[in-house]
Amino acid sequence: MTQIIELYVSSTGETRLATRGFTGASCQAASQFLEAALGVQQQEQFTSEYYRTANGVATKLEVCPSLPPS
């Protein structure tokens, strides 16, 4: 699957980074270089894709305090 990092930079310089096409914690590893380079992390959200393993099995959904509403 295609794996990309999307960075949205507002007209006032605020940034939001999103990963796409990753499963599990690999998204954090892939984008960490960019987070560290740009500044200080303010907020982090994980979607259901984060809790999905490479073979498509969702895990740990019940213990995710920051899972956004569907």
Next chain:
Amino acid sequence: MAGALALVTHKQFQVRSKYLSHIVNIQTEVRDPAAVLAACQRLGLPPPVQRTVKLFSGSAAGLAVELPGWRYPLVCETATGSLKYDNYQGAWGDTLQLDQFLQAYACEKAKLEARRRGYSTSEQRLADGSIKLTIQVAGGAA
């Protein structure tokens, strides 16, 4: 006013699509001289100069950036990531110029880091004035 620290506050972006796994909001810190130079080139500004700048009250040392219409330069203290400036709440320099510099810095810094790792990038200006930078990590072109 002198020595004001530029804070880039969080604002909600609408990022809604399938297969997003991880979303992070970041407060930009200006720490990379190469990206400051790239931001100046992008905006058509003179190259930044490392020097001590006298502001209306006090002084600041760092990379001095001449923003259009600003009475005093913007000083980037890259060691700390902070910005020092004195625009007297807009009377001595339009904050829009500072915002544009921060946007340009974030874009150029991200592109520099992506290219350093061999990733391809593509850039798109959105209708609300924000910029979407797509970084291809694996599986095709950005």
